[in-house]
Amino acid sequence: MSEILFDRIALIGIGLIGSSIARDVKKLGLAKEVVISTRSLETLKRAEELELGTSYVASAAEAVKDADLVIVSVPVGASEAVAQQIAPHLKPGAIVTDVGSTKASVIAQMAPHMPESVHFIPGHPLAGTEKSGPDAGFSGLFKGRWCIFTPLEGTDADALARLRGFWEALGSMCDEMDPQHHDKVLAIVSHLPHIIAYNIVGTADDLETVTESEVIKYSASGFRDFTRLAASDPTMWRDVCLHNKDAILEMLARFSEDLAYLQRAIRWGEGDKLFELFSRTRTIRRSIVQAGQDVDVPDFGRHALDK
Amino acid sequence: MSEILFDRIALIGIGLIGSSIARDVKKLGLAKEVVISTRSLETLKRAEELELGTSYVASAAEAVKDADLVIVSVPVGASEAVAQQIAPHLKPGAIVTDVGSTKASVIAQMAPHMPESVHFIPGHPLAGTEKSGPDAGFSGLFKGRWCIFTPLEGTDADALARLRGFWEALGSMCDEMDPQHHDKVLAIVSHLPHIIAYNIVGTADDLETVTESEVIKYSASGFRDFTRLAASDPTMWRDVCLHNKDAILEMLARFSEDLAYLQRAIRWGEGDKLFELFSRTRTIRRSIVQAGQDVDVPDFGRHALDK
Numbered sequence: 001m002s003e004i005l006f007d008r009i010a011l012i013g014i015g016l017i018g019s020s021i022a023r024d025v026k027k028l029g030l031a032k033e034v035v036i037s038t039r040s041l042e043t044l045k046r047a048e049e050l051e052l053g054t055s056y057v058a059s060a061a062e063a064v065k066d067a068d069l070v071i072v073s074v075p076v077g078a079s080e081a082v083a084q085q086i087a088p089h090l091k092p093g094a095i096v097t098d099v100g101s102t103k104a105s106v107i108a109q110m111a112p113h114m115p116e117s118v119h120f121i122p123g124h125p126l127a128g129t130e131k132s133g134p135d136a137g138f139s140g141l142f143k144g145r146w147c148i149f150t151p152l153e154g155t156d157a158d159a160l161a162r163l164r165g166f167w168e169a170l171g172s173m174c175d176e177m178d179p180q181h182h183d184k185v186l187a188i189v190s191h192l193p194h195i196i197a198y199n200i201v202g203t204a205d206d207l208e209t210v211t212e213s214e215v216i217k218y219s220a221s222g223f224r225d226f227t228r229l230a231a232s233d234p235t236m237w238r239d240v241c242l243h244n245k246d247a248i249l250e251m252l253a254r255f256s257e258d259l260a261y262l263q264r265a266i267r268w269g270e271g272d273k274l275f276e277l278f279s280r281t282r283t284i285r286r287s288i289v290q291a292g293q294d295v296d297v298p299d300f301g302r303h304a305l306d307k
Numbered sequence: 308m309s310e311i312l313f314d315r316i317a318l319i320g321i322g323l324i325g326s327s328i329a330r331d332v333k334k335l336g337l338a339k340e341v342v343i344s345t346r347s348l349e350t351l352k353r354a355e356e357l358e359l360g361t362s363y364v365a366s367a368a369e370a371v372k373d374a375d376l377v378i379v380s381v382p383v384g385a386s387e388a389v390a391q392q393i394a395p396h397l398k399p400g401a402i403v404t405d406v407g408s409t410k411a412s413v414i415a416q417m418a419p420h421m422p423e424s425v426h427f428i429p430g431h432p433l434a435g436t437e438k439s440g441p442d443a444g445f446s447g448l449f450k451g452r453w454c455i456f457t458p459l460e461g462t463d464a465d466a467l468a469r470l471r472g473f474w475e476a477l478g479s480m481c482d483e484m485d486p487q488h489h490d491k492v493l494a495i496v497s498h499l500p501h502i503i504a505y506n507i508v509g510t511a512d513d514l515e516t517v518t519e520s521e522v523i524k525y526s527a528s529g530f531r532d533f534t535r536l537a538a539s540d541p542t543m544w545r546d547v548c549l550h551n552k553d554a555i556l557e558m559l560a561r562f563s564e565d566l567a568y569l570q571r572a573i574r575w576g577e578g579d580k581l582f583e584l585f586s587r588t589r590t591i592r593r594s595i596v597q598a599g600q601d602v603d604v605p606d607f608g609r610h611a612l613d614k
Contacts, residue, residue, distance in 0.1 A: 129605030130605060136605070145527065146524065146525060148525075181516075184517055185517050186528065189511070189525045189526055189528050189530040191529075192507065192510075193507065193529035193533055195569065195573075196503060196533075196566075198584055198585055199565050200500065200503060201588040201591055201592075202565055202588060203495070203558070204495050204496070204591070205587065205588070205591060206561070209491050210488075214492050214496075215492075215496055216594045218433055218453060218493070218496045218497075218600075219598075219600045220433060220601070221496050221497035222497040222499075222500035222504075222536055223496040224600055224601045225532055225533075226503075227588070227595055227601070229532055230589070230591070231592035234586045234589070235582070237585050238578050238582045238585060239578075241581050242576055242578055245574070245576075248573060249574060251510070252570050254513070254514075255506065256566065256570075258506050258510045258513070259503075259559070260563075262502065262506055262509075263563075266548045266549070266559075267552070267556060269549055269552075271545050271546075274544070274545040274548050274549070275541050275542070275545045278537075278544050279541045280509070281508040281509060281534070282541070284508055284511070284512060284519070284523065284537070285538035287519075287523045288526045288534055291523050291524060293525075293526045293527050294531045294534070294535075295609050298436030298443070299437070299535075300607040300608070300609060301608060302601070302602050302607060
């Protein structure tokens, strides 16, 4: 059992991320009270059935009253609405944070509404699965994963340290970054991969010469690896695309340029160019495994699971 | 222990696929003799150290003498050279097959050289991992995976049945297809995914604003899923690109067209279009899991492996 870090935590949004935080807080006893709020009454009811918190309210405004830590876990496009709702009711000295995948946009949406008396510290835990909703969350989701903070100028060092301590209690490794840089990094390591995955699955779905049942039947030869990302929450990803537009468009432009080069090499039978690219990408995989960011078992260890 | 299906099997090429076949044949006792041949003396020596066969010869011509089943497991670009080498030495009545990822090209390369007295039946087991070489193979690789045959006109039904029986003994499910259709199906379920994966990993590697160490550090947020495919054997994939050019270029054109549409939707903030695409791709993932072609655990079960 860890120590109590906050008397009262308010969780605004209780999907995959929010509910995983709730489970960890409960399991580790990090707070005396956990107030859960979400817009959908059905989801709120489900959170109560799952006993994720200590109280459940539909109104975000009511949820944040007397909370020492407020964690906003909603699709990034809903950040401003939430900020407007909670701002007048925040307790002086409270820490307000979020978990959004884009940071410049979240700051632009939330910061103007935050009263001076609270500590608004944007955050982004790089964790998740392709599942969504309160049932998809689990304790341990953040273990060994990075959590990136993009603190605003003049952020109180003690407040930041307390928030960092909270995420470390959940098992995260913490990092700090400029919001613009965060958005560029995430555009390449997360946003572009998801967009490409959604796109290729869409392309396959639209073919006339190859049936959908063939695509499904033979998917293990590569295609299925993309379908995991393409099964992620559509609302979340729509919002990410709309709220990290510039960085995503830049990465897409580079990707398309590189693909045109590769396509030309295929058309003109330039085997050397293909071999050169296909060789250097192997090194990156090795580094990712060495950095402990993926498992070193062939096929993601799916065979291990078969048995 | 299964019954002996062939007196003498010759394996030309002993990489991931060849050595997995060898391990299964040995484990299941499917042949009295297994002759292994590969161009690299170093690899041949390694195959012997691993005791993958009963004899080891550098010359493919020598290896196929008296063999009842010849399995060619080399990069598809080497098919013609192998066919030329083995053709004069094949035993009348022998079955000659391959495991190549493209079929029209392999047929064009091999069929003209095959004597009328042998049964040439092109095949393609849809199995593999991102690893390569004789050490990467393992018994059970083909279990529950599809093996597609693209028999030529006038193929002997008994020979096809014997070959099918061999792959079924290895645990494969068998299918038959027209070579051109095979190449289109594989272009979308396997070749395009690999090319896209190689491309995105290359794009990430070339960025100036995001460091390689950042890409590696934060790769778990999506990027790492692509690195598995991009770690596949470069020689094999160069050859696939060069030998299934038309189908691959068609799929690439469609993919790029769809990506341009998606990119435009992002640029113009068309959330509805994004949401529509991001929603329908979820269904395909569900079908793949239902068809038993992937494991139904979040994150490919990597968390299960962490513990």
